[in-house]
Amino acid sequence: MGSIEEQIIKIGFTLPQPATSAGLYSPAIRSGNLVYTSGQLPLRNGKLVEAGGKGKVNDTNWEDAVQASKVALLNALAAIKSVTGTLDSIERVVKLTLYVASEHLFSSQHLVANGASSLLHEIFGEQGAHARSAIGVAELPLNASLEIELIVQCKFPIIQ
Numbered sequence: 001m002g003s004i005e006e007q008i009i010k011i012g013f014t015l016p017q018p019a020t021s022a023g024l025y026s027p028a029i030r031s032g033n034l035v036y037t038s039g040q041l042p043l044r045n046g047k048l049v050e051a052g053g054k055g056k057v058n059d060t061n062w063e064d065a066v067q068a069s070k071v072a073l074l075n076a077l078a079a080i081k082s083v084t085g086t087l088d089s090i091e092r093v094v095k096l097t098l099y100v101a102s103e104h105l106f107s108s109q110h111l112v113a114n115g116a117s118s119l120l121h122e123i124f125g126e127q128g129a130h131a132r133s134a135i136g137v138a139e140l141p142l143n144a145s146l147e148i149e150l151i152v153q154c155k156f157p158i159i160q
Contacts, residue, residue, distance in 0.1 A: 008077075013070070033153055035080050035084060039147040040079060041140070043071070043075060050064065059103075062112055066114065069116040089155055090153070090154055092129075093127065096113065096131075096133075098132070099148075101138070102136035107136070109134035109135060113134035117130070
């Protein structure tokens with residue numbers, strides 16, 4: 001176990017097993033020294049952390065979505081590890097994109113994204129500083145409240 005995984009445990013989280021693809025795509029791919037994840041849902045042991053899916057986020061349940069964003073982020077990191085062999089190969093987090101299934105007039109997607117952003121900072125420190133987009137959408141797969149994509153820059157050599 002590398003120091004990044006030890007940091008994840010130290011702050012009270014566990015890196016899950018990487019999800020298997022549910023279609024004709026890869027959970028993460030490498031291009032040069034960048035690793036891109038496919039969209040990651042807030043799944044734990046193959047089930048949404050919000051039983052039955054919460055679907056749309058609104059002004060009364062967005063704090064639940066903040067916690068779900070942390071679960072989805074850990075899934076993204078697990079997908080990255082499946083490509084790199086270790087999270088210690090991550091030099092910096094480049095970009096986080098968070099899609100939030102949003103009720104009409106809900107405009108606090110950025111607050112939901114803060115959950116994942118703050119966890120990246122806790123795990124990686126300054127290397128976790130990243131560009132970010134937080135986007136409201138009508139629906140997401142499995143009626144999930146959110147979906148995360150992550151791009152990281154890795155140092156060489158990457159273990160394959």
